[in-house]
Amino acid sequence: MNAVRYGMPIFLMLISIFFFINTFSIETASLSNPSEPLYFPLFTSVGLFILSIAYLVQEMRKQLVDSEDLKRLVQKKSVKIIGTIIVLCLIYSFLFETIGFLFSTILFLGALMFYLNGPKRWVLNVSVALLSSFTFWYLFNIALKVNLP
Numbered sequence: 001m002n003a004v005r006y007g008m009p010i011f012l013m014l015i016s017i018f019f020f021i022n023t024f025s026i027e028t029a030s031l032s033n034p035s036e037p038l039y040f041p042l043f044t045s046v047g048l049f050i051l052s053i054a055y056l057v058q059e060m061r062k063q064l065v066d067s068e069d070l071k072r073l074v075q076k077k078s079v080k081i082i083g084t085i086i087v088l089c090l091i092y093s094f095l096f097e098t099i100g101f102l103f104s105t106i107l108f109l110g111a112l113m114f115y116l117n118g119p120k121r122w123v124l125n126v127s128v129a130l131l132s133s134f135t136f137w138y139l140f141n142i143a144l145k146v147n148l149p
Contacts, residue, residue: 005063009056016048081116088112101140101148105133 023041092108106129113125140146 005059006056009052009059012052012055013049016045016052019045020049084115085112088115102133102137105136106130109133 026037095104109129
């Protein structure tokens with residue numbers, strides 16, 4: 001588990017070192033400042049290296065917290081929630097082409113909100129489903145003039 005956790009920041013550090021070294025093989029500019037083409041890759045590689053170190057330190061600090069989160073994720077309730085959301089997404093993808101963006105999105109968000117919040121908060125569930133669906137439909141169809149199915 002630690003190899004996976006620490007592998008990505010170390011991999012990013014190695015990439016930043018590779019880019020830093022290869023930055024100096026870039027040809028210099030014939031106009032204006034000769035070392036100007038070096039600035040962007042140089043600063044990018046240094047920035048990536050610094051952020052990779054921060055990422056590594058952050059992963060070291062999260063090691064104890066994540067082990068508890070992983071135990072909670074494996075519980076049956078979490079697996080059921082994730083499975084239900086995946087099934088709802090699949091149904092949404094099939095309905096999208098059949099009945100169109102607006103109606104399928106209202107049904108999808110409504111079902112998702114009712115599943116996550118329960119029927120007691122039905123006013124919030126219905127209003128979020130309707131308001132967000134109509135907002136996105138208006139933004140795409142009217143404002144951006146992008147035709148949705």
